[in-house]
């Protein structure tokens with residue numbers, strides 16, 4: 117089975133209290149989610165790509181629920197590593213997280229409960245990457261800074277995956293996705309940067325930027341351009357860097373766009389000022405899915421960045437981490453934006 121895109125990362129069960137708060141909830145809706153997985157979920161659901169996820173789950177009812185949700189999202193589950201359940205989750209467990217989406221001046225709040233998860237305990241040499249990239253065949257491999265920050269051994273597993281992918285001609289993408297809750301145990305942002313420096317030489321396409329010189333006041337393209345150029349200079353092997361542009365005005369109103377740098381040229385995505393948001397989580401992953409689709413199909417770069425931006429924008433209009441959209445809906449939104457003056 118040849119996959120268009122394979123993601124490597126943790127897939128957790130997300131507990132969503134809906135319109136109320138985590139600390140006052142009586143019921144939760146559950147979704148599956150994870151920064152790396154969400155990208156392939158968007159690629160299969162919206163863009164019709166053949167995708168799979170490499171993750172590890174504990175063999176119990178929670179693990180089976182996560183797996184069933186992954187299957188329902190159209191992502192292949194054959195490469196999931198199953199670990200035995202010890203009855204209480206002491207040796208390893210399935211990660212869960214709680215997330216309330218915020219409203220107005222109340223920001224979104226998350227609480228992870230993911231320590232000792234099955235995937236965080238993976239060691240180099242445990243996954244047969246040669247079989248995956250050499251025998252199954254994968255056009256594009258996607259992972260990111262969440263996976264790399266799960267434990268002290270995670271970055272080494274990411275590195276061996278990247279090396280195996282590249283040795284078989286697979287394109288490698290990495291989303292910086294800095295999560296303070298993960299890195300605080302190891303030395304925070306400085307440690308995350310050190311790990312990124314170690315991994316980036318093995319990356320072709322980077323999502324995100326490490327830092328902006330200052331907080332943007334609006335969709336200030338120049339500020340984002342400078343940050344991208346700095347990364348491109350430090351890592352000359354990078355062919356592509358794509359970043360969302362987000363200015364938070366309130367939990368429900370953001371300015372939103374994206375910028376794509378490819379082999380020296382910039383492409384500014386369609387701009388949404390005062391975009392109304394229902395649930396912002398997963399927008400960056402939906403953005404990455406749009407970019408990967410554009411590159412896999414060799415679409416014009418303007419179309420590629422626009423697909424990233426509109427897919428991310430639409431993903432924020434629905435609950436949960438994942439895209440609920442179809443390609444014709446993206447095209448329709450783009451057509452109306454093109455007719456306006458918003459580019």
Ligand SMILES: O=C(O)C(=O)C[C@H](O)[C@H](O)CO
Nearest residue numbers: 149150151262295398401437
């Ligand atoms: O933040 C994390 O670690 C997650 O994986 C949870 C969400 O799925 C992720 O933030 C969405 O990008």
